[in-house]
Amino acid sequence: MVKTKETKPKTMYDNVMQQFNSVADRIALNPNIRKILGITNNEIVIHFPVRMDNGNVEVFTGYRVQHNNALGPYKGGLRYHPTVDVEAAKALAIWMTWKTSLAGLPYGGAKGGIQIDPRDYSIGELERITRRFTYALGDNIGPEHDIPAPDVNTNAQTMAWIADTYMSTKAPSERSKNLHVVTGKPVGTGGLEGRDRATGYGVYLTTKLYLESKGESYNGKTITVQGFGNVGYWAAKFAVADGAKLIAVQDAHATLYDEKGIDVEELHQHSKPRKGSIKGYEKATEIDPSSFFGLTCDILIPAALGNQLTEETAGAVKAKLVAEGANGPTTDAGERILLANGVTIIPDILCNSGGVIGSYFEWLQNRNGELWQLDEVMQKLERKLTEVFKKVEEEVNTNKVDWRTAAYTIAIKRIEMAYTQRGIFP
Structure with a gap:
């Protein structure tokens, strides 16, 4: 049988709607609520x-x-x-x-x-x-x-x-x-201590919790990171501090590789005066960008833009765990290939949720006129992320579904319950 090229999803919007409709079918979402959530x-x-x-x-x-x-x-x-x-x-x-x-x-x-x-x-x-x-x-x-x-x-x-x-x-x-019209402000103007690292920490922690659920740890694991902005940098920094080895980094300007490990902090200091670009870092080898996803590693962290792991690229992935630091990095067709190849995906709405949880803390801090210290923020963040992870893990194990389906099921059911309990005006 000749394999036809993927015609959909063409955009991230196609992708998110495919994901929504698939889970809505599975949970028999109320058709009226489905209409509301579909627009x-x-x-x-x-x-x-x-x-x-x-x-x-x-x-x-x-x-x-x-x-x-x-x-x-x-x-x-x-x-x-x-x-x-x-x-x-x-x-x-x-x-x-x-x-x-x-x-x-x-x-x-x-x-x-x-x-x-x-x-x-x-x-x-x-x-x-x-x-x-x-x-x-x-x-x-x-x-x-x-x-x-x-x-x-x-x-x-x-x-x-x-x-x-x-x-x-x-x-x-x-x-x-x-003041709380926005979150993610500088600490001196109402911002939250630790908000800068919250998203990357969430990527690190949810991955760590997954590894622990399999009796493993970061120690000795090799990781590759696509995108070395705020999310990719902090995720790599926490992972390496916990025993992992960063062997490859890719951004829009270069793809770097070193099987002996790339120094996260050195690369960060190199990129800062170059508007975030990793190009020109001499302590790692610059390789062909098209080879990035096919590198042998334990954990792949796509932390750049959407639609990166597609029908064309997903088959090359050798990692057994993909931790979605970006929003929508995996297309529907790409996901089917990854799952068929035995790759576990920690979905974006769980994996990178540390950022919005940190934003919630900042919003509360401003609203209530409080000031939280960094250690308090990180403890609250760890507690909240762990609680959410355990809920998704339970859904995965109880209903034998993949992690994205489990996360979507919990999220959509919560909104369905709100509409069901409150009714729809008028």
């Missing part, structure tokens, strides 16, 4: 002008998609990337709904960003772009309505600009009450 609540597209350093004006396009808020305010990141469009934002917003539900948080899901490559702009231009985007969004965001956070190519500084701009639009007596 987004709001899709906001904004065109706004910004003056550049040279005096010229450029018009940018920004997006904010709000999928569902049955469990609480919309929550999700803002990314600055050329691939940002309404379809990508829809997919990422839906994944956020499942992620916050699975984690047991009082949030719904949203996502958005601006269609730019931030490397093309100065710091001053990025600040003006961010502030103008925030002003254009207006009351489409808010501390009890929709709470953005950092994502690809955005950071604590971006969030500080958003918070300051948003608060400046409020009456002086109301400004301090709106």
